[in-house]
């Protein structure tokens with residue numbers, strides 16, 4: 270569904286992603302892993318068009334993404350839940366959910382009810398300001414806001430960062446449900462190994478801006494973990 274090949278990215282003179290290849294197969298959940306600062310967020314931001322890649326190939330459903338600007342990528346069916354959630358703290362839960370709707374091509378202009386089935390807490394808190402929600406509730410809102418656009422590919426950057434363990438398990442269940450029951454293809458950055466194993470079908474590991482391993486989750490062995498993931 271998404272194919273990245275020979276991608277190079279620079280921050281100024283600093284070469285950050287090096288000849289990077291990654292494959293996200295349709296219907297599967299791929300977990301992007303690696304230590305802090307290896308380039309995971311940079312790669313996601315390149316995919317979303319938020320920062321520019323210098324060269325390489327990025328194809329989504331066989332369409333070249335490099336010439337498509339950031340807003341249009343959402344229209345193509347790519348949903349993004351950024352690191353740190355980035356909800357609007359002064360807007361209500363409802364306003365946060367409504368904000369992306371005008372971008373929908375199918376002219377749906379109300380919040381799809383399945384969002385409240387997935388996240389009942391959002392329905393209870395529709396009138397609350399985003400900034401007054403707990404971290405876990407804000408994460409649910411951030412995922413809900415991405416789902417409002419009816420994506421086919423959902424990209425999440427560390428959805429469990431700074432969230433209580435019981436809510437982490439809930440977020441894991443929701444990601445699995447979105448992937449296995451609703452059929453969304455998922456790409457997520459995750460540092461927590463048990464979580465990655467629980468939700469992921471495949472892994473892709475980065476180290477210093479390069480892809481160093483990729484495969485089915487059951488092939489993520491102690492050698493790879495020691496070499497590329499433990500701190």
Ligand SMILES: Nc1ncnc2c1ncn2[C@@H]1O[C@H](COP(=O)(O)OP(=O)(O)OP(=O)(O)O)[C@@H](O)[C@H]1O
Pocket residue numbers: 280283285303304305306307308309310311312
């Ligand atoms: N806006 C920026 N300008 C310059 N350098 C940057 C910028 N953003 C990130 N970097 C650098 O690029 C490298 C990759 O950062 P990136 O945030 O993509 O890594 P990451 O794997 O997502 O890390 P983390 O797990 O800590 O979020 C790091 O060395 C970082 O310092």
